[in-house]
Amino acid sequence: MVASYEVEEALHRLYIADPEASLRKEDRKKVTEVAATLGEIERVLGTPGKRKRLHIVDAAAGKAY
Numbered sequence: 001m002v003a004s005y006e007v008e009e010a011l012h013r014l015y016i017a018d019p020e021a022s023l024r025k026e027d028r029k030k031v032t033e034v035a036a037t038l039g040e041i042e043r044v045l046g047t048p049g050k051r052k053r054l055h056i057v058d059a060a061a062g063k064a065y
Contacts, residue, residue, distance in 0.1 A: 002038040007031045 008031045011023060021030070045052055 001042060002035055004031050004035045007035045007038070 008023065009030065010030070011027060011034075015027075016023065040057070041054065044054060
């Protein structure tokens with residue numbers, strides 16, 4: 001399972017150039033959502049070595065909070 005702090009650190013490394021800056025409120029909300037989504041993907045894929053087909057649809061793509 002991916003911890004929320006790991007997702008937050010990754011988003012910060014990818015999108016924030018200034019080490020003193022922090023994620024915006026909406027980005028911190030995404031941290032929780034991404035961590036939960038990764039947990040669900042891990043659950044669905046199950047045992048390593050067993051290939052399963054997985055389709056992910058971002059139904060809220062482009063929608064504002």
